[in-house]
Amino acid sequence: MEQLQCHVKQYAWGKYGEESEVARLFADGHDNFQIDNKTPYAELWMGTHPDGPAQLKKCSTRLSTYLAKHPSLLTNNNSAKNIHLPFIMKVMSIRTTLSLQVHPTKEQARRLHELDPINYPDRNHKPELAYALTRFELLCGFRPAREILKNLQTFPSFRLLFGGDTYAKPLEDSILEEKKMGVVNQESRKCLENCFRFMMDPDRSDVHNLVSKLLLELDNGLRGAIEEGTAGVIRKMSVDFPNDIGIFSPLFLNHMILEPGQCCYYAAEELHAYLSGECVECVGCSNNTIRAAMTPKYIDRDALCSVLNYKMTEQKDYLVPEMKLTPCVDMYAPDCKDFQLHRIRVGTEHTSKEMLMPTLDCASILVVVSGKGTIEEATQENQLIGKYEVKRGDIFYIPPKHNVRFLECSEALEGYRTFSYEMGPDHDTRLVTPVSKSTINEKMLKLEADMEAPTTVVNKTPTAVVKV
Ligand SMILES: [Zn+2]
Incomplete structure (x- = not known):
């Protein structure tokens, strides 16, 4: 076995300094690393992905290069410069909500990458598993239909956000009909998609008013299908992301609270957002994410709305038993x-x-x-x-x-x-798809506006410095 030097990501939503388990754990395993209490330490990456590659501690060689030079069951490609593991293991320390997001399937990822390699740098998909090291909160998947119905009937602001009589009413009717017949059909999913697309309309100008209305409704004691803690999450989001459409997401997404030792998993097409706590995360070796809200990063509404599965699911369906x-x-x-x-x-x-x-x-x-x-x-x-x-x-x-x-x-x-017993993806051909110059310029402008752009910190020991 080989001891590794790994990477820490300083995303803005990470916990600061000594409060971050990522920083403390990294400092315990990497010599001469100084924790800075003004810096957020969000993720420790353990894998071969080019955005945060591990290297061998004894010689600073990238693990992916080492794997290519030591062919084993992992490789059937002897000419590759790098062999990648199919997963990235991470430890995460979350101070504030990450963006509301979804990951594409393998097929969708390949298509998105071909159309837009700047925003979708990988061909691979990115399923995710989160194991709670501390109490860990996340939003994951659309709530069961009965809970969405209850929230639509309780919060007038939410009903308006979902399109009022034009889009929310057909969803309510369809859910009631399904309840009466005791069957689940595709109709409710289609209605939910219509509501979601209406909500995501970039031209709507009423979000500010609707958020104020929702906060007032919460102050007046309306709860619908949500718990007291979820009302707190909505209030915190309204401070962290003023007037963001994502503030409404706990009304239609499952608010899961994992105790230490609990674990959840979701594949592609599921809308989710981590809220707080520390976890071990396993993900596919990919960086393909489609964002919906609560982020200054690029929001690709068309890709988002067409990738979601609009399944309304119980929380327990996301739990992984030990x-x-x-x-x-x-x-x-x-x-x-x-x-x-x-x-x-x-x-x-x-x-x-x-x-x-x-x-x-x-x-x-x-x-x-x-x-x-x-x-x-x-x-x-x-x-x-x-x-x-x-x-x-x-x-x-x-x-x-x-x-x-x-x-x-x-x-x-x-x-x-x-x-994993899978072969890892081929990242040696990352970003080689030809794109027109104007497309690149447009995308680069969008990327430059990205205040949350990831930065990488490496161990300050000279031997550990990696050129990324
Ligand atoms: Zn994700």
């Missing part, structure tokens, strides 16, 4: 080939047999988030390769078929290991 594999390892396996997650918890009481990790036929990345211990690595034939002292903050690449086991742990240890 499966006990060994006394020390639990697995989270969503319906997705791009990643699976192991949670590893080794206590000082565990026997050496219990501390054996499952051997994986594929590559994986391990991050230690607490504790200290010793790991032994061996080949499939049980030939010893090495022993490593590991502690909080350490991140490792583990090659396919290597056996790893904890020999002992001096402090109870917790770690997360992400893996």
Whole structure:
């Protein structure tokens, strides 16, 4: 296995300085890194994606280059300069709402990339899994139809936002009809799409008034299908994103509150936004995102409205159950080939047999988030390769078929290991699709207006500096 140096993203929505688990964890695993209390530390990236590539600690070689030079089951392309893992594992520290967004399917991602490689730099899709390290809140997927109906009938501002008698009424009628017949049909989805498209009309001028009206309705005690905590989320959004259409989103999206250890997953076509807390996130190795609201970034309304599935879903459908594999390892396996997650918890009481990790036929990345211990690595034939002292903050690449086991742990240890049996995407051909100069100029102007543009910070140790 190889110890990795990874990247921290300083997006504006991250927690500041020492308050950020991302900053604290990064500092514990990367020498000479100084936490700046005025800087937001949002995401720690652990993977090969070119926007935040990991490198080997011992020599600063990119992990993707190392994988290309050490062909294994991962590669069937011996001439590639880089071999990518199909996933990125991240730790996230969220202070304020991320943009309301959706990710395309593989097919949609390929099409969007061909049409607009600047805003959609990857051909790959980006399913997402979030495992709560602390209490973690997000909006995810349209609420069940009965809750959307209740909110339309409770909040006049929301009903107007959704098109009043022209668009909201047909949705209400369709939901009531479905309820009466006891069946779910496509009609309600179509009506919801009409409401959503009306809401997203860029020319509408009544959002400011409708937001004021909604806040007044909340002050007057109207709640509909929302909990008290959700009213608080709406009020906070109205401060963080004044007059943004996204302030209404908790009325039509599920507000999920995950306790530590709970995990949720959503694939493409689901509208979502992270609200607060810290999580381990697994995503497809891609950066393709279509944004809807609460962002200064590019909002592609046409792509957004046509990608959404408009399914009205119960919260429990997004939860991923934990499966006990060994006394020390639990697995989270969503319906997705791009990643699976192991949670590893080794206590000082565990026997050496219990501390054996499952051997994986594929590559994986391990991050230690607490504790200290010793790991032994061996080949499939049980030939010893090495022993490593590991502690909080350490991140490792583990090659396919290597056996790893904890020999002992001096402090109870917790770690997360992400893996996948898929081939990773080919990022060597990123941004090669020809586009006309005028298109590029237009897109660049849009990008320049992007105040939230990601910046990357790397370890200040000279050997760790990466040219991105
Ligand atoms: Zn997302």
